[in-house]
Amino acid sequence: MKTKDIVMIAMFTAFIAVMAFIPPIPLPFMPVPIVLQNLGIILAGCLLGYKRGTLSVVIFLLLVSTGLPLLSGGRGGLGVFFGPSAGYIFGYPVVAFLIGLLIDKKWNKLTFTYALTVNIIIGVLLLNLVGGYFMGEFMNISISKRYTLAATFLPGDIVKAILATMLLFSLKDIPEIKRLRNT
Secondary structure: OOHHHHHHHHHHHHHHHHHHHOOOEOOOOOOOOEOOHHHHHHHHHHHHHHHHHHHHHHHHHHHHHOOOOOEOOOEOOHHHHHOOOHHHHHHHHHHHHHHHHHHHHOHHHOOHHHHHHHHHHHHHHHHHHHHHHHHHHHHOOOHHHHHHHHHHHHHHHHHHHHHHHHHHHHHOOOHHHHHHHOO
């Protein structure tokens, strides 16, 4: 791996971590808040591709596991991997991988509609299916109730997917992003 690759991975890891400074929006009826960090996860897959994007997210989660308060709301440590948001957290590298893989396959013929569809299906629907399931396990509630609660995130997450797609098309012609995609 080239030094420039390592720098880009580190920059995205830092970008995801910095998004923790945007305060979460707690919801009184469920233990998982609304956060902006999943925008960074979607962008990692979109801009860095499946290998580098996933590596960036895995490094971020390793830093969180050491106790660094890098999750929204200043959370960190091993406990977050066993709490109500664990499904969302474990879904982050999967989302970055799948988005990166699907975007990589169409990179030379990438359309806004395709990228947005991928971001919504993987970055919104899949993440909420996995996260909602495990949140419901933690809360000990029925399948229908857990997905009703998880649906609360859909409008905001769709806006994040649209924003990520817009940023992808605004940034994809930057020389460093082009170079990443050609290696």
